[in-house]
Amino acid sequence: IAGITQAPTSQILAAGRRMTLRCTQDMRHNAMYWYRQDLGLGLRLIHYSNTAGTTGKGEVPDGYSVSRANTDDFPLTLASAVPSQTSVYFCASSERDSTDTQYFGPGTRLTVL
Amino acid sequence: GQNIDQPTEMTATEGAIVQINCTYQTSGFNGLFWYQQHAGEAPTFLSYNVLDGLEEKGRFSSFLSRSKGYSYLLLKELQMKDSASYLCAGLDSNYQLIWGAGTKLIIKP
Numbered sequence: 001i002a003g004i005t006q007a008p009t010s011q012i013l014a015a016g017r018r019m020t021l022r023c024t025q026d027m028r029h030n031a032m033y034w035y036r037q038d039l040g041l042g043l044r045l046i047h048y049s050n051t052a053g054t055t056g057k058g059e060v061p062d063g064y065s066v067s068r069a070n071t072d073d074f075p076l077t078l079a080s081a082v083p084s085q086t087s088v089y090f091c092a093s094s095e096r097d098s099t100d101t102q103y104f105g106p107g108t109r110l111t112v113l
Numbered sequence: 114g115q116n117i118d119q120p121t122e123m124t125a126t127e128g129a130i131v132q133i134n135c136t137y138q139t140s141g142f143n144g145l146f147w148y149q150q151h152a153g154e155a156p157t158f159l160s161y162n163v164l165d166g167l168e169e170k171g172r173f174s175s176f177l178s179r180s181k182g183y184s185y186l187l188l189k190e191l192q193m194k195d196s197a198s199y200l201c202a203g204l205d206s207n208y209q210l211i212w213g214a215g216t217k218l219i220i221k222p
Binding site for chain 1 (some may be wrong): 117129140143144154155156157161168200202208209210211212213215
């Protein structure tokens with residue numbers, strides 16, 4: 001792996017189902033982020049982690065949870081998906097914190113029906 | 114509230130110069146980023162300004178005026194591959210990025 005990967009690439013999900021979006025980076029970056037991107041809106045931060053073992057809430061955290069058990073992985077879980085969570089989800093990482101360049105994964109396109 | 118404003122769409126001609134403006138209102142300010150995003154792809158870093166002035170990187174330059182809450186991205190010698198969305202993002206006092214909706218740049222031959 002080189003950089004940051006996300007899985008799955010796309011997913012169609014029934015409302016009420018649980019879903020985990022995976023994110024892995026091999027750059028040994030301390031900080032990781034989850035964003036959603038909706039048409040006509042800027043990227044919105046869902047959750048972030050400044051270092052392994054710590055997480056924080058972003059602008060739109062409701063309905064989402066994250067964990068950071070190690071440096072490389074930062075999964076995002078939707079406990080009970082709703083149609084308003086239909087979006088493109090990007091995971092990103094930066095070396096130390098948000099003053100550093102963020103490197104983005106290829107994104108996951110999620111549709112909740 | 115916090116806000117980043119940039120034009121929704123701009124059109125320019127191949128070989129020309131285009132300036133994409135961004136105004137920001139954030140609680141505190143710790144710098145401004147520009148990212149490029151091609152359709153269906155992830156954003157990629159272009160520039161970061163924290164001090165006033167112009168920073169040049171090849172065909173791309175970014176300018177910041179902290180007193181005016183204003184930045185612009187200048188693209189010279191436009192190429193067809195520059196067709197993309199350009200995202201402006203301000204870093205607030207809590208070191209969280211506030212993103213604009215992006216400017217879609219269309220390059221015509």
